[in-house]
Each structure stands twice: as C-alpha cells, then as structure tokens.
Amino acid sequence: MTSEKTVAGWIAGAARPVRAGTADGPRTDLEPLRDAARDAAVVAVATATRGAHEQFVLQDRAFRFLVEELGFRTLALEEDWTTGLRLDAYARTGRDDPAEALRDAWLPWQTAEILDALRWIRSFNERHPDDPVRIIGLDFHATREAAYDAVEEHVRRGAPGRAAELAGLLAPLRPSGPIDEHVARYRALPDKQPLIERAERALALVRSLPVDPLAVRHAQAIADFHHLHAMPVLDIERVEARFAESILWWHEQTGAKVVYWGGTAHASAGEAVLNGELARGKASRDAAPGPGPTRTNAGGRLRRRLGARFVPIGLTFDHGAVHGGVSVPSPPAAFGDAVLGTAGPPHYLLDLREARTRTDGVGAWLRAPAPVRVIGPGYRPGDDAGHNVQGGAPGTLFDVLIHSQEVTPARPLP
Template identity: 30%
Template sequence: MNDDEVAKWLKARAIPLNGLKPGAGTADLASFRVALDGVRVVGLGEATHGTREFFLIRHRLLEFLVEELGFTTLAVEASASASRAVDDYVQGGSGDPGEALAGLGFWTLHTVEMLAVVEWLRDHNRTASRKVRFVGIDPQHPAASLDALRAYLGDDAPGLLDPLASLAAKRLGVGPPLDRRIEADARRVEDFLAGVSVPDEAPAHARIVCQSADLASRPLRHPDPAQTVSVARDRYLADNVDLLLADPDAKVALWAHNGHVMAGSHSGGSVPTMGLHLRQRYGEAYYALGVLFGAGRFRARRPRFGKVDPATPPVAFRVPFVRRPTIVEARLATAHPGDHVIDLRSGPRPEAVARWLGEPLHMRGYGAVARRFTYKLSYMPTVLAEHFDGIAFVPETTASTPL
C-alpha cells in the first residue's frame, strides 16, 4: 500500500475544527454540509461512554445539524421511558434537569457535559419555530412507563402490571435473565389497550415495556445468536428511530456508541447493529459518523472478579497513542494535528485509498466497562468503507465530568 497516498488523501479531506467549545459558531463545518445532502439520520458515535471531548464535539455537531440543516430530534442511547422527563424540560417545562438526567438510568449521561446539551436545547427551543425534541431510544429502565400505565389502567392495573413489577429494577447483564413468560405478560397489556379508549401515550408506554420485557428475559450469550440480548436491543434501537422518522419532515441526530451507529455487525459478525438496520432501511439517508481519539482519559466501570457492581462508581482509565498502521487512529493523526472531521463517503478514491478503506482494521472501543489490566489492548474490528461514512477525530481526551 502507498502510505503516502493514503495520508495525502486524508489530509486533503480533513475539516479542521475551531476548537470544541459549544456556541462557537458553525462556519468551520460549512464544507461538511455537502456530505449530508439528503441525509435524514446522522449517527454520532463515540469510542467510549466516558469521554468529555466526545460530548463536546457531538454538541458542536448537533448545533450545526439543528441550526444549519434543520434537524428536529436528538435521539440518544438512553431510556425511552425516562427520557420524557428530559424532553419536557427542553420543551420549556419545569423540573430539575440534573435529576431528569439521573433518571435516564445510565451513569454515562449523568454528566456536566450532557447537562450543557440539555440546557442548549432548552435555550434554542425558546425561540425556535419548530422545537427540537430529546428522545431516548433504549427500552431499558422502563419504570416511568410502568408508572404511567398504572395511571391509565386504573382498576385494571394490578392484574395487568403486577406480573411486570420486576422489570423496574432489572439491569441487563446483572443477574440471570427473567422468565420468558414476562414477555407474554407485557403483550397482554398491549392487547388490552388496543381494545379500550386511552391517550396516544399509553400504547407508546406499553410498547416500551414489551421491548424491555423481551430484553430482560434474553440471555447475554446463546448458541443461537438470534436469541441474545444484543441482537434484540440493536433491532429495537433502530425500530424506535423508525418511529421518529414516521414524520416526513423529521431529521434525527442519533447519539450512541460507535458499536451501535456503525453500519455493520459486532460480536464476531453475529449481531447486526442499529446502524446496519438503519442503512438497510434508509440507504444513504443514514450517515454513520464514528468518533475516535488518539490518546487520553475516559471513565468506565471496572469489573471485580468478572462482575460489575452497579453501585460502584466508574473510574478513570488512560490509554496511550498507538502508531501501528492497522490502527485507524494512527492514520487519522497524520491528517491534521487537531480536532477534525473527515467525510469518507463522497469524492474519488485513489486505488491505494480504496484498498485501505476496504481492508480489516482496528479502532479503540470501550463500553461502560473496562478491564483493569487489559483495557489498553481493547480494540474493535472495522472495515471503514462498510461501517462508517465519516470519522470525527480528537487527538487528546479527558474524562467526562460527573454531576
């Protein structure tokens, strides 16, 4: 491979950013507009859930998408049930936004940086002709939906909802799966609501509970990958984005991990990602932007004896820069010394570039958990031409700031 040709191509396509501070304007992203022509969903990824700069760069990209391209919704890898409290706040409602973020059920979003995004949305919506929505798309943590359904169902609530009580406190990956009968119990609620007069919100809450019951009763691992939590979860994430796009004027900025926004499969190719579902359904109207870093700190939970205690707070990890040619970040660092975005989808590709984009590579990837002694060796495989339409790169990062 002609390394110089790849480096030259990346450098020519890099869109340098004038810092990561939100509110600095969108002029530096103007040339990125062409890459997003005709796009209705932009997946904004992250290599870790606990990196301050990933919140900042996606905040800046959100400002660009909303102010310049008319995006209408921020959809987040967060509780579809609990996110309604956050949306109420950004629409101008009362309440404590910090408490609303805590209610999402994910420590990863209970940060100073996420609070700044919420406050920006609220401020934007004060004068916007069309207010931007905040929507969770993850079926996990359905307690708010169970509470809402109890109010809608009245005297019928105990018989229908008591069998679902264990869903409120269930955490995926913690303890054994629930009995599969709980999914049938959740379907009974949906069927009951179909035959009575209730507000539109009631069937939506019932759908979330059904999805949650399905996930909570699936194993993490199974000889048939189609039976696992991961397969169903990514499909539900995509299904819930579908619901947002039922409005023909809707355009969605989608925040999730790189492993969800990429248009491929993970876990050895057995789990189609949310991004792959969206690519199959919307074609090039879906744009997958991976967000990567060169070196620095991030927060994650550390397992003890192979298990994660949800009550244990996350800790800071640090990874060094790696210069191996098969590591995507090593290539990106040659394109521009600072923060930048690169569109991989459009324009000509010299033969050497096409080969590089089409070959198996690796990139950093951490979820909510990182192992103490092996985390520096943690990478996710990728074929850039298949998985991502663009990349945002931050050379040096720091850990996100807990509220």
C-alpha cells in the same frame, strides 16, 4: 508503509480543522456537514468513547449545527425510554432540574457536557416554542413507572372501557422502589414466563385499541424490559433492532429529522463483530474481551431502510485519558483508525464519501475491513487491543469522520 504514507498525505491535505474545547460559539468549521447531511432523515453521531470531554463537545457541536442549519428536531439517545420521557419533558417545559433528571440516566451520560447540551436544547425551545427539539430514549433496560402511568392514561382517554383491564394486567409488573432493585428482584425469579405473558397481553390489548400510537411504544418498552431481563446474557440483536425501530417509528410518526447519539458499536453502518465489552448496558459492563457475536447493528439497520438518507458520523481519537482519568494509548497499527493519528491538526473533519471510490491507497484503506476502536465504561488498558468492533471498514462504517489526536476525561456531575 507506502499505503500508510499515501493515506497520511491525503489526511494532511483533506482534513478540516474543528474546535473541540466548548460547544458554544460559531460553527462555521462544521460547514462540510451541510452537504453530507442536507438530504438525511437520520444522522448518527457514533463515538469511540463516552468518557472524553472532546467527544462529548464534538457530538454536541454537530447536533447544534444540524438543528440550526438543517432543521433536525429530535435527539435520540441510547438511554432508557422512560428516562427519555423525563429529559424530553425538561426540554419542552423547563419544569425539571436537568441535573436531577440526569441522575436517572446511564452513568456515562451523567456529565457536565451532557448537562450543557440539555440546557442548550431548552434554550433553543424557548426561542422556538412552535418548532421544538424533542428527546427520545431508545433502550428499555430500566423501564420505570412513567411508562406504566403513561400507557394507562392513554387508554383512559382513548378507550376508557378497557382501562381497568389494562391496569389489572400491569399491576403485578409495576416497579416499586429504585429501578436497580426492581431489576434484581425480577432477574432472581425462577419463573419469569407468567410476567412476560402479562406484559405481552398488555401490549396486545393496547395495540387493539383506538389510542395514540405513542401508547403502543410505552407498552412495547414494558414488554421489552421483561424479555431483556429474562435472558441469561444480553440479547444484543433485540437491542439493536429496537434502537433502529424506535428511531424509524419516531421519524415516520412525527416527520422530524433525527440525530442519533450512540456508540460506534451501535450507530456506525454495518455488520459488526464486537470484541471486548458490549460498550453499553449494565449487563455488559464486566464482559471480558474476546470475539463477540456477529450482528447487524442499529446503524446497519438504518442504512438498509434509509439508504443514503442515513448518514453516520464517526468520532474517533488517537490517545489520551477518558472517564476517571484512565489512560488510553494510540490504537494498534492494524486498526483501521490507527492512521488517523499520523497526520492532521489536533481535531479535524474528513468527508469520506468521494474518497471511497478512489483506486489508490486511500480508497483501499477506506474499503479494507479492519478493527475500529471502541472504549466503553468497562475499558481495561491491559486488554487495549481487544476493545474494538470488527466486520467493517472506515469507509463503510462512516460517511464523515471527526478525529481528535488527544482527548481528556469528561467532567462528571457532582
């Protein structure tokens, strides 16, 4: 109890109030992010839930600050590669309806708050046509025809003599009809190996040709799709590795600094045991609570590669209501983030970097392994204590925390 009082006292003195009502307006309250992220190549904004209005607003506000104040120019989403292509096309050209583009996105992204963020990116790009913000998707569970069309176009331009060969390899793989139906048909096949081999041969062919490196990413997404849906359970290691690889590849190819919007389970920095649902992906939404696999998540992989040039910001909350009005209580006392709700203003920012080295109760709390809450779209209030990630401590998972005492549901698109 003494340690908790010490931590609560530190929070009361160190917490910096922030706004969480709307993403518009001044962002001077986020000024501590300047020092934390000035030398970063990748900043992850890791959210405890994708169902709360305030968490969407705070991740958007952090993104806008990083874009306007520190020159970040890419938003990486835990979203399918081909959906990312469509969102990026809107951001660059404005020729699509952003609300309609979001219809292809993962359901938790289909909110008015995300629509506001997309419109802001488009507005920024109109003001900075020679220095635009780009959008990329990191996932491959719903790879649509856009990847097939794009890779074939790259090969027609760069190696026209091999275009017919590539088209022949891809023809039996191409989606037809709604992507969910295509996924279901593929998953029902008794023998998927011939199609996996085709996808791998197409990838090897593209890699061997003098084409834009982007073509290889399109072909990689096609191959990954076929591997992913051939597995009886979600291959979380492959997913985490590809999230990190795609971010690093984009940064190295473009030189752009990247903001990564992800869930705590994926975007925090550490080895993690994920309990409850896997917190993203259709294959995981109905998973029952219980011990999950130990794996290095995407944020941990980025930390290994980039060191201090990877900065994870954790968005946490104490209690409230999330998607669909589902009520979420305060986290169990044993959780590492439970003490955050005992002090501080309604929404506040904490820089954890220097405090990690303290020798008192604050340092001990930041370094002590403990579960940290994760509330995904399959959250069940009766199993509240099982929805968490383990294997890290608040001070190892995050460099900065932005905490909300209470949250309200995000606004779904009509």
